[in-house]
Amino acid sequence: MKWAEGLKAAANGVAACPLPDGVTMPATISAQELETKDFPPISWVVEGLIPEGLTLLAGKPKIGKSWLALQIGLAVSTSGEVLGRRTTQGTVLYAALEDNPRRLKSRMSKSCRCASGWPRELIFATEWPRLDAGGLEATEAWIGQHPNTRLVIIDTLATVRPASNSRDSLYQSDYQALRGLHDLANRHGVGIVVIHHVRKAEAEDRFDTVSGSTGLTGAADATLVLSNTSDGKVLYGRGRDLAEFESAVEFDQETCRWSDLGRPCDAYGSATRKAIREALTAGKNSPKDIAEHCGLDYDLCAKTLQRMAEGGEVLKGGRDNYRLTPDPLP
Structure with missing residues (x-):
């Protein structure tokens, strides 16, 4: 029986076909075995x-x-x-x-x-x-x-x-x-x-x-x-x-x-953005509190926060509360 025909037969419930000469079955592992297997940490x-x-x-x-x-x-x-x-x-x-x-x-x-x-x-x-x-x-x-x-x-x-x-x-x-x-x-x-x-x-x-x-x-x-x-x-x-x-x-x-x-947002950001980030670090979360803490115009502060959120520099939560995006490499 040819190998291709054997595959078709196996798919139809016939006994499994032998592998071609020189081909070995690849190693496999079950999800259950994988769950209990220990691996060294990333080097x-x-x-x-x-x-x-x-x-x-x-x-x-x-x-x-x-x-x-x-x-x-x-x-x-x-x-x-x-x-x-x-x-x-x-x-x-x-x-x-x-x-x-x-x-x-x-x-x-x-x-x-x-x-x-x-x-x-x-x-x-x-x-x-x-x-x-x-x-x-x-x-x-x-x-x-x-x-x-x-x-x-x-x-x-x-x-x-x-x-x-x-x-x-x-x-x-x-x-x-x-x-x-x-x-x-x-x-x-x-x-x-x-x-x-x-x-x-x-x-x-x-x-x-x-x-x-x-x-x-x-x-x-x-x-x-x-x-x-x-x-x-x-x-x-x-x-x-x-x-x-x-x-x-x-x-x-x-x-x-x-x-x-x-x-980059810390190193190259504008003075307004740096002030906002310092206010967020100090625990100020709303545009009103941040503007008052930094001495900024409220509208400027709110618009800048919105642009920072769109760029991923800050995260916006409910009730217009903002927080700094976590640093992936602290």
């Missing part, structure tokens, strides 16, 4: 920012993605902090494939503030084969040779991306470009950060600006987008284990380091 490379697995970091050219990647690599290799977040220490491979050793030394001289010298656990490469030409195997072999590996940074995706197959759709091509790295990161329990670009066209959802199709963001466990806004630079984050967030960030030209300024 973070950078707490609340980069989970174990594959992370895509995207932004426009020259916005400072490589500086941020270097800052992350330095922090992880020295058990430091990045953007005010703790890291899990380990060996870091930074494949800076658009740089050369001279430029890397210049960048390290500006950004490294290690009292005991530059970290031995931060290792650079300026050349790496494409993923479909031995690059994936080379990455896995490198991780095997460095058992304390915690993070691999690939800067940029374009330098290692597999050659596209004309028979594949754009989504399939993008998804397959990262699928191997995704599997590798999860099998070895490490973080892999891939640097990528965004397209010129703006989008209502910042994550739709990532260059290419949604296959890239679909293959990644988490996506970070570093973006310019009319107020300043903002880092957006979203992922399977990463709570969606947006933080105002600032680049210091002297130290060549990024810092987290908090919520």
